[in-house]
Amino acid sequence: MTTSPQENTPVIAAQALTKIYQRGREQVRALDAVSFTVARGEFTAITGPSGAGKSTLLNLLGCMDAPTSGTLRLDDREVHSLDERARTELRRSTVGFVFQHFGLLPTLTVAENVVLPALFARRSSARRAEMLLEKVGLLHRRTHRPHELSGGEMQRVAIARALINEPRLLLADEPTGNLDSATGDSIISLFQQLNAEGLTVLVVTHNAVMTAAARRQLALRDGRLTDGK
Amino acid sequence: MNWLKLSLAGWRLRPLRTGVTAAGVGLAVAAWFSLLSFQAGYRDGMKNELARLGAHILVVPKGCPYDAASIALHGASWPCYLPAAYLDEVCAAPGVTTAAPAFMTALHEGTSTNTVYVGVDKKFLRLRPAWQIRGRFPQATNELLLGSEAATRWRWQVGQTVPLPGLTNATGLVSGILGPTHGAEDDFIYLRLADAQHLFAHPRQLTHILVRLADPNALDRAVTHLRGCDAGMDMNIVPLAHLFHTIQSLVNSTRLLLGCVAAVALLVAAAGVGNTILMAVAERTREIGLMRALGASRADIFRLFWWETMQVCLVGGVGGLAFAFLASRVLENWLRARLPFAPVDALIRWEWWAAAAGLAGAALVGSIAGFLPAWRAARLSPVLAMRSTGGDA
Numbered sequence: 001m002t003t004s005p006q007e008n009t010p011v012i013a014a015q016a017l018t019k020i021y022q023r024g025r026e027q028v029r030a031l032d033a034v035s036f037t038v039a040r041g042e043f044t045a046i047t048g049p050s051g052a053g054k055s056t057l058l059n060l061l062g063c064m065d066a067p068t069s070g071t072l073r074l075d076d077r078e079v080h081s082l083d084e085r086a087r088t089e090l091r092r093s094t095v096g097f098v099f100q101h102f103g104l105l106p107t108l109t110v111a112e113n114v115v116l117p118a119l120f121a122r123r124s125s126a127r128r129a130e131m132l133l134e135k136v137g138l139l140h141r142r143t144h145r146p147h148e149l150s151g152g153e154m155q156r157v158a159i160a161r162a163l164i165n166e167p168r169l170l171l172a173d174e175p176t177g178n179l180d181s182a183t184g185d186s187i188i189s190l191f192q193q194l195n196a197e198g199l200t201v202l203v204v205t206h207n208a209v210m211t212a213a214a215r216r217q218l219a220l221r222d223g224r225l226t227d228g229k
Numbered sequence: 230m231n232w233l234k235l236s237l238a239g240w241r242l243r244p245l246r247t248g249v250t251a252a253g254v255g256l257a258v259a260a261w262f263s264l265l266s267f268q269a270g271y272r273d274g275m276k277n278e279l280a281r282l283g284a285h286i287l288v289v290p291k292g293c294p295y296d297a298a299s300i301a302l303h304g305a306s307w308p309c310y311l312p313a314a315y316l317d318e319v320c321a322a323p324g325v326t327t328a329a330p331a332f333m334t335a336l337h338e339g340t341s342t343n344t345v346y347v348g349v350d351k352k353f354l355r356l357r358p359a360w361q362i363r364g365r366f367p368q369a370t371n372e373l374l375l376g377s378e379a380a381t382r383w384r385w386q387v388g389q390t391v392p393l394p395g396l397t398n399a400t401g402l403v404s405g406i407l408g409p410t411h412g413a414e415d416d417f418i419y420l421r422l423a424d425a426q427h428l429f430a431h432p433r434q435l436t437h438i439l440v441r442l443a444d445p446n447a448l449d450r451a452v453t454h455l456r457g458c459d460a461g462m463d464m465n466i467v468p469l470a471h472l473f474h475t476i477q478s479l480v481n482s483t484r485l486l487l488g489c490v491a492a493v494a495l496l497v498a499a500a501g502v503g504n505t506i507l508m509a510v511a512e513r514t515r516e517i518g519l520m521r522a523l524g525a526s527r528a529d530i531f532r533l534f535w536w537e538t539m540q541v542c543l544v545g546g547v548g549g550l551a552f553a554f555l556a557s558r559v560l561e562n563w564l565r566a567r568l569p570f571a572p573v574d575a576l577i578r579w580e581w582w583a584a585a586a587g588l589a590g591a592a593l594v595g596s597i598a599g600f601l602p603a604w605r606a607a608r609l610s611p612v613l614a615m616r617s618t619g620g621d622a
Binding site: 059062064065084085088089091092093097099103105106107108111112115116117119120121125161165 | 230231232234235238239241242516519520521522523524525526527529610611612615
């Protein structure tokens with residue numbers, strides 16, 4: 001079997017990625033020359049204490065923010081030089097987000113929450129939404145509203161939503177942080193299943209089970225990568 | 230799921246506040262609609278009433294010409310009279326094809342209603358070519374022609390001898406009943422001019438003369454002649470076209486004032502809408518950040534909040550139009566009691582163009598009021614918005 005050149009390129013290629021915030025007169029170096037790559041199909045966990053720069057890194061990888069310096073390539077496209085509009089376009093086509101607090105809109109049903117990113121991407125999505133809800137075991141809840149779901153169910157809906165635009169990269173910020181351990185384990189299993197199907201997954205987590213489930217771990221401290229394998 | 234549904238979802242977060250804001254827009258639109266509709270209704274009503282007179286010039290005794298016109302149009306007792314001999318001078322004016330003399334008076338009948346008697350001769354029929362008479366125009370002494378509503382009210386029939394309302398020991402023979410004219414005339418009782426002068430003890434006197442010209446463009450010449458003739462000092466020559474323009478300009482000056490009030494109402498509504506949407510943006514900052522993370526562009530966010538504003542305004546506008554329509558009868562009665570020259574036709578009626586103008590006003594309010602909040606929402610940094618505590622997302 002041969003692989004295409006695109007399949008050989010990393011999904012993430014960060015080189016000397018730096019992000020400096022201005023807080024009053026003080027400059028805060030949230031990320032300091034971080035370099036790493038994530039290959040296609042990898043399951044990577046990023047760990048580190050609070051304030052280590054995990055969320056800043058996730059924001060840069062998710063094209064939510066621009067780096068102060070350094071280069072970032074996402075799915076073989078340069079991100080660091082893109083303007084806001086191009087970053088939005090890349091984000092909606094390449095990245096799926098999962099948040100610690102689920103981020104479901106309370107006034108929409110489960111199915112409507114799932115198709116929301118497809119609406120922004122101007123895609124038709126009803127059939128895929130049903131398929132994804134079936135995949136996460138919540139098709140029977142598609143007309144319910146978020147307040148009628150348990151925490152685990154809400155996170156499953158959020159995962160289905162993150163997958164609606166067929167992203168190359170799934171970014172998750174503490175996806176088990178608001179769940180009990182049993183529910184958290186089921187979410188970890190879902191991540192493993194998605195990764196086994198070929199999806200590149202990068203998770204920021206404090207959860208030891210999640211970290212162990214990832215095939216690769218990166219540790220951040222004071223804005224620098226201190227450990228990785 | 231579509232954009233409309235997504236923007237409607239915003240309503241569910243704060244239904245009461247959204248409803249109150251929409252009601253503010255609705256009241257402003259109702260005011261606009263009523264004003265525009267009234268202006269059109271009054272103008273058309275006046276035009277119809279003056280057209281129903283069938284004359285180009287109204288000759289009345291000296292006094293206020295507008296009062297005289299109102300009395301001639303709606304029927305009432307006249308405070309002073311013209312000598313019948315003046316009719317010859319009016320007939321002799323250049324371009325006059327018909328000069329129809331009339332004697333009008335109104336008698337109180339009970340506590341509230343008046344019975345209007347109008348004495349005319351056959352020349353009057355030349356001014357009313359559209360009249361449809363069941364029976365015949367009064368030709369003999371004591372014969373009466375009843376307006377359609379008068380006949381219905383008293384249940385009188387052609388050929389019946391009836392007591393004359395408001396008079397004692399006086400009777401008349403109903404010679405004809407007039408088809409509906411949809412004007413004040415439907416309530417009048419017509420009789421021969423000589424009978425009216427005799428009955429009300431004003432022999433050889435008239436209340437007004439209706440003058441029709443061969444060529445309406447020759448109005449100024451005829452008016453100049455009539456004002457310059459021997460009787461001109463004792464008569465008021467009222468060109469009805471001028472009367473229409475004068476009354477209309479009086480109404481227009483009031484409209485300007487009312488228009489300013491309605492404009493202020495729209496501005497207040499716009500401020501209310503803007504404030505509501507600004508609060509919504511502040512409360513939903515985190516939701517905005519979330520949507521940006523999920524792929525929404527700045528234009529998407531702008532559109533979302535702008536649409537929400539437009540929906541509030543358009544729903545308020547439709548509600549305001551419905552309210553104005555339902556309340557139009559009450560408002561009309563209130564206005565009618567205060568206007569000196571209110572035509573009998575509906576003053577406030579459903580006008581599609583006025584409704585469209587009201588909705589356009591609501592949309593304009595939405596566009597203006599929604600721009601700043603939508604722009605602010607679109608300019609939010611997705612990272613900072615996600616860190617915000619505003620919103621439930």
